[in-house]
């Protein structure tokens with residue numbers, strides 16, 4: 001555990017700034033009335049502590065490895081076409097290209113059965129709040145990082161563009177997970193809103209695998225994953241009753257619950273009849289179906 005990263009997270013004004021703004025919006029325009037501070041929000045906070053203490057350094061290492069591999073394949077930055085563009089062009093093209101990569105990684109997390117079980121941890125939240133953006137399994141983080149770094153690296157954009165795109169995405173990720181009754185009005189079919197992403201988290205089967213876009217609705221329109229409803233604010237969560245839902249906000253319970261939620265995807269994969277037979281054969285244990 002990197003203590004400096006934990007401290008950076010615990011004392012990070014961006015976390016509290018973004019969360020405070022979103023919680024204020026929740027207080028004013030809530031979807032369902034509930035206490036702003038809840039067991040579920042506490043569990044999301046602990047996910048954030050672990051991610052920033054352990055997995056952010058890992059993902060930086062992951063990105064560094066990726067960039068080194070990229071340099072080997074495409075030496076001398078010959079594909080870095082945006083390197084000399086003005087900042088506004090780098091920001092605009094970088095944002096759109098990175099957002100497409102976010103869509104692609106999210107599509108994979110939903111459509112590849114093994115990956116879905118890891119992404120289900122993010123979807124398990126029944127009480128959406130700004131910190132739900134931190135509720136992600138490390139396997140999801142690695143998949144996303146690998147895909148998300150690609151466009152900015154290929155374009156060769158400068159550091160201000162990396163920071164600008166990441167800062168906007170950071171704030172927006174908190175907003176769209178908030179318990180806020182807001183569909184962005186005239187912008188609702190352009191930019192992903194809290195209502196749009198809430199529909200993505202819906203328990204209702206008709207909403208499953210819909211509204212996968214991260215920021216630009218365009219990707220869902222182009223690739224057929226768009227849902228037209230801009231008024232409904234459904235209940236959220238996953239239908240699997242075996243998911244280890246958090247029930248207590250004491251530090252010990254939050255830690256144990258986090259461990260069980262990290263273990264959940266592996267158990268779910270082992271139980272999944274569409275995946276497990278091959279895995280069990282590979283492990284030398286013949287698959288037997290029970291009557």
Ligand SMILES: [Zn+2]
Pocket residue numbers: 106110119123200
């Ligand atoms: Zn999803």
Ligand SMILES: [Zn+2]
Pocket residue numbers: 122177197201
């Ligand atoms: Zn989400």
